[in-house]
Amino acid sequence: MLARHLSRQLKLPNYSTFNAPEAQLEHPAGRVPYTEALTFLGGPTPEQRIPAYRTLTDASQELDAAQLPHPITQALGVKMYQAMASLQTLDTLCYEAQRQGRMSFYLTSTGEEATVVGSAAALDPQDMVFAQGRQMPIHYGSRELCYQTISSPLATQMPHAVGAAYAMKLSGASTVAVAFFGEGAASEGDAHAALQFAATLAAPVLFICRNNGYAISTPASEQYKGDGIAGRAAGYGMAAVRVDGGDARAVYNAVAEARRLALQGTRLPAGHRYRTADEMRAWRARDPVSRFRGWLQGRGWWDEMQEQALRVATRKEVMDALDAAAAVPKPPVSCLFTDVYKNMPGHLKAQMDETFELVKRHPELVPLGVPVA
Structure with a gap:
């Protein structure tokens, strides 16, 4: 009773x-339905993992069953390849220049050309890009290209992208914000905050994770458990797709579709894939630039003469830029200190004096061409 x-x-x-x-x-x-079964889901080794979407084999052959909601035209395909090949040439020459001491620091995009070019090609020129970076002087930025200047701290660009996307939503703009990050940055608190706010605010933002297996020198096996970064999306109430980052056509389609869905109110993080010599050889064998070139050639959109002309022209352009940069007088050592405050405080003056004492004892530490003054 x-x-x-x-x-x-x-x-x-x-x-x-x-x-x-x-x-x-x-x-x-x-x-949520009830159940009488005591079942734990997930874990460090999930039974089912998110598959990797691809449209081309490693030998550049088309996969007939591949879904292509956004086909690539000949003009776009050639433009994408020219950008990829130019980036490859730029990276090679700048890396060699850095090794020669002509520049202090440089990060290459080796093996990730399809990821960066394929994703950029799928965006609108007015979409705001928040890229990733680790160290100066490669903190690029362009107001004309809607490309926010890179900052060194990991993951800080992610909440910035959400804020920009939310502003776009409030203003009624038909654009999205895009945050590029690595799997190492995904362990930062800023990453969690960004994903949480993006989901709850329904902000039109794309999170593109360039997962190359290493957070600087920490392998992914020591960085996280479970089904990688894309596997976290469900916990935030977000959709996700894992993409073969060496397949430019797949990356283009995934990002173009993600952009379309983001403007409908869905946030999509896209996941992409200090190495041993064997690892480097294995990745070079899957060169995404050669892979995309093979696809273009198979369709009759590219030939050897165009390839040689592009490589020669790009090499000359890069070398001319390097020579022009080398001819610019370098600022003296003192600019490290005088270009901060109008009136130098005492602690900074002490640091400058200490630096000059060090330079006197070890002049070999001064970069080539930098005046000691």
Whole structure:
């Protein structure tokens, strides 16, 4: 009698009909069905992993069953390849220049050309890009290209991208913000905050994770457990797709579709894939530039003469830029200190004096061409 009375007073659910609304838990995330099974989901080694979307084989052959919601035209395909090949040449020459001491620091995009070019090709020129970076002087930025200047701290660009996207949403703009980050940055608190805010605010933002297996020198096996970065999306209430980052056509289609969905209110993080010599050889064998070139040639959109002309022209352009940069007089050592405050404080003056004492004892530490003054 008491149980029936409490049932009426508290409106306890009727468990006799499982499919009825009363047979479901009113959870903050929505109605959740009950179960008698004590089952733990997930874990460090999930039974099912998100597959990697691709459209081309490693030998540049088209996969007939590949879904292509955004086909690539000949003009776009050639433009994408020219950018990839030019980037490859730029990286080679700048890396050699850095090794020669002509510049202090340089990061290459070796093996990731398809990821960066394929994703950029799928964006609108007015979309705001928040890229990733680790160290000066490669903190690029361009107002004309809507490319925010890179900052060194990991993951700081991610909440910035969400803020920009939310502003776009409030203003009614038909653009998105795009945050590029690595799997190492995904371990930062800023990454969690960005994903959480993006989901709850329904901001039109894309999170593109360039997962190359290493956070500087920390392998992914020591960085996280479970199904990588894309596998985290469900916990935030976001959709995700994992893409073969060496397949430019797949990356283009994934980002173009993600952009379309983001403007409809869905946030999509896209996941992409200090190495041993064997690892480097294996990745070079899957060179995404050669892979995309093979596809273009197979369609009759590219030939050897165009290839040679592009490589020669790009090499000359890069070398001319390097020579022009080398001819610019370098600022003296003192600019490290004088270009900070109008009136130099005492602690900075002490640092400058200490630096000059060090330079006197070890002149070999001064970069080539930098005046000691």
